[in-house]
Amino acid sequence: MNKKELMRAYRQMYLARAFETRVAEQYTRGRIGGFCHLYTGEEAVAVGALWHLRPEDYVLGSYRDHAYYLIRGGDPRKAMAELFGHSDGCCKGKGGSMHFCDAGMNFFGGYGIVGGMCPIAVGLGLAAQRLGEKRVVVCFFGDGATNQGVYHEALNMGTLYQLPIVWVCENNQYAIGTSVPRSSAVESMSRKAAAYGMPAETVDGMDFFKMQSVSERAVARARAGKGPTFIEAKCYRYRGHSMSDPATYRSKEEVEFWRQRDPLPRMRAAIRHDFEAEDREFEEVEAEVGRLLSEAVAFAERGRELPVERLYEDLYVDEAAASPTSAGPA
Amino acid sequence: MPKVTYREAINQALAEEMRRDARVVVFGEDVAEYEGSFKVTRGLLKEFGPERVFDTPISEAAIVGAAIGAAIGGMRPVPELMTVNFAYVAMDQIVNHLAVMRYMFGGQVRLPVTIRMPGGGGHQLGSQHSHSAEPLFTHVAGLKVVYPATPADAKALLKAAIRDDNPVIFLEHEGLYNSSGEVAEGLEAGRIGEAQVLREGSDVTLVAYGAMTHVALEAADALASEGLRAEVIDLRTLRPWDQGRVADSVARTHRAVVVEEAPPVCGIGAEVAATITERVFDRLDGPILRVSGADVPLPYARQLEQACIPHAPDVVRAVKRLMQGAW
Numbered sequence A: 001m002n003k004k005e006l007m008r009a010y011r012q013m014y015l016a017r018a019f020e021t022r023v024a025e026q027y028t029r030g031r032i033g034g035f036c037h038l039y040t041g042e043e044a045v046a047v048g049a050l051w052h053l054r055p056e057d058y059v060l061g062s063y064r065d066h067a068y069y070l071i072r073g074g075d076p077r078k079a080m081a082e083l084f085g086h087s088d089g090c091c092k093g094k095g096g097s098m099h100f101c102d103a104g105m106n107f108f109g110g111y112g113i114v115g116g117m118c119p120i121a122v123g124l125g126l127a128a129q130r131l132g133e134k135r136v137v138v139c140f141f142g143d144g145a146t147n148q149g150v151y152h153e154a155l156n157m158g159t160l161y162q163l164p165i166v167w168v169c170e171n172n173q174y175a176i177g178t179s180v181p182r183s184s185a186v187e188s189m190s191r192k193a194a195a196y197g198m199p200a201e202t203v204d205g206m207d208f209f210k211m212q213s214v215s216e217r218a219v220a221r222a223r224a225g226k227g228p229t230f231i232e233a234k235c236y237r238y239r240g241h242s243m244s245d246p247a248t249y250r251s252k253e254e255v256e257f258w259r260q261r262d263p264l265p266r267m268r269a270a271i272r273h274d275f276e277a278e279d280r281e282f283e284e285v286e287a288e289v290g291r292l293l294s295e296a297v298a299f300a301e302r303g304r305e306l307p308v309e310r311l312y313e314d315l316y317v318d319e320a321a322a323s324p325t326s327a328g329p330a
Numbered sequence B: 001m002p003k004v005t006y007r008e009a010i011n012q013a014l015a016e017e018m019r020r021d022a023r024v025v026v027f028g029e030d031v032a033e034y035e036g037s038f039k040v041t042r043g044l045l046k047e048f049g050p051e052r053v054f055d056t057p058i059s060e061a062a063i064v065g066a067a068i069g070a071a072i073g074g075m076r077p078v079p080e081l082m083t084v085n086f087a088y089v090a091m092d093q094i095v096n097h098l099a100v101m102r103y104m105f106g107g108q109v110r111l112p113v114t115i116r117m118p119g120g121g122g123h124q125l126g127s128q129h130s131h132s133a134e135p136l137f138t139h140v141a142g143l144k145v146v147y148p149a150t151p152a153d154a155k156a157l158l159k160a161a162i163r164d165d166n167p168v169i170f171l172e173h174e175g176l177y178n179s180s181g182e183v184a185e186g187l188e189a190g191r192i193g194e195a196q197v198l199r200e201g202s203d204v205t206l207v208a209y210g211a212m213t214h215v216a217l218e219a220a221d222a223l224a225s226e227g228l229r230a231e232v233i234d235l236r237t238l239r240p241w242d243q244g245r246v247a248d249s250v251a252r253t254h255r256a257v258v259v260e261e262a263p264p265v266c267g268i269g270a271e272v273a274a275t276i277t278e279r280v281f282d283r284l285d286g287p288i289l290r291v292s293g294a295d296v297p298l299p300y301a302r303q304l305e306q307a308c309i310p311h312a313p314d315v316v317r318a319v320k321r322l323m324q325g326a327w
């Protein structure tokens, strides 16, 4: 990869990180409601996993979804507006933090049910395969999802039909407050997946280079019609499970251990190691992203909620099928 | 007009829609090689090949999830769940994914998924294989629910369901598969959401759906022999349901009895009754009565099971109570 590409990867990671910082601020101010899960610390996983995708490829994942949307090219203004619950949000304010979506860029969502997106990835893969399209599906989920029944059904089907799927397990080692050793009979997610007959590998998810190289192979394999690949990305979230979790169940030493492996400084050091790069160059990227995010917040502040009269819209394609009965409060 | 069984009518609808639109695919447990556990998918694999008709593992949740993804990806999936009883395993995908996704993504996706599943009791299959799950699905905003009573409706409405851009739960009654009826040559797609008045009458309106439509018709015959004229309405679609047609009828007959195979609590009858009172309360001469399935898991023993399912005499009794003001 040349310097320009690496700077682009750094920018994506920085954007994902800095966006979450703004979200935390706005959440604390009470402008964002509900559950809100930040991706802080896991940026290298998504940026690396999505690095080799083309616009036609499908992406979906869990509720920790702001980063996927932004990395795929989503508009930070629409992302922030969605969090504010405004009509110019990416889902008109009907989705919220956990349910970002942008059909135009083939990002099909943020899902709030642990593991629930896995069979949907199977379906997207099926459609691509049966319609003779060369699309690849990248499906993100957490370590906790590997304990769900439907996850196993989906992995089995993916290999059975040799579908073009890259399964990316973000093993951040916790499902809310329950650590992997306390919830999974097999601690290695790639070993756990091995039963489903596909290449399965564990990589350092705090390292962009490792992530992008393993995903390069996985995406190529999927695109060549050779079936799915499983990637376990060992990573760490620096914040609590969601905005309401102070994360007291993790030791200071453990957090510090993973802070030492922060993917952003590592990326900066790597770029510096391979190329001439001055502080100023990183600062410029960060300032540009900062302006973009300030604009996003300002945009969200100007927005409005969808009027209540439009509550029943988007339920059915033929709007008349919705039944706003006299019994409804609206 | 040719006579066709309910099973054949559904099979015809599937084959015709698959011929009409190459994006229509059929999958599920034992639907391809085995041709369906009720033989509804007979001949489809042979005609359309394994790309469009394929067997799945016993993974109901993933079958529904795969249908959702395939629909987003541009297909029109018509998965079969072997019976409604196994849909419970897939309830998260049906209720918390399929039904909500268009809405929660602000209208960005269309989900033309038709999930077919046979259900209903009466075959001594015991508590885990005899459910009437229609109220559960009908409760869910974002789904459409169809429950045909006749071969012609089964065919016309399945065609409509497959062409519909929304998720449709298509319920088939196991006890009706061998029933036959006239199905017009070249029958076109019907309209989801329209009830049908099967018999006109002026004394009482019997509202039914699925297998209970036949129970209601039988009751109407019995009542006729005693000089009582019952109007029989087959809802055909449970969501959205034809409130107008039912309300108009009750406004004329002033009495209504709802016949439902499922248990009464928070059920179809409750919904119909509440809506009638909201719309035409001042035209009623008495309460709206329900003849419902018993509020227990269905037992195995024949007599006990039969006691759980509404029969024509139960409906006749309810109508007489209503006529006599003896509710």
Ligand SMILES: Cc1ncc(C[n+]2csc(CCOP(=O)(O)OP(=O)(O)O)c2C)c(N)n1
Binding pocket: A062, A064, A112, A113, A114, A141, A142, A143, A144, A145, A146, A170, A172, A174, A175, A176, A241
């Ligand atoms: C089916 C289901 N059960 C429980 C929950 C509540 N819940 C939300 S997130 C979560 C933990 C998931 O952990 P993991 O899959 O590792 O993802 P992470 O949050 O660590 O990214 C739980 C239990 C849920 N959303 N869905």
Ligand SMILES: [Mg+2]
Binding pocket: A142, A143, A144, A170, A171, A172, A173, A174, A175, A176
């Ligand atoms: Mg986790």
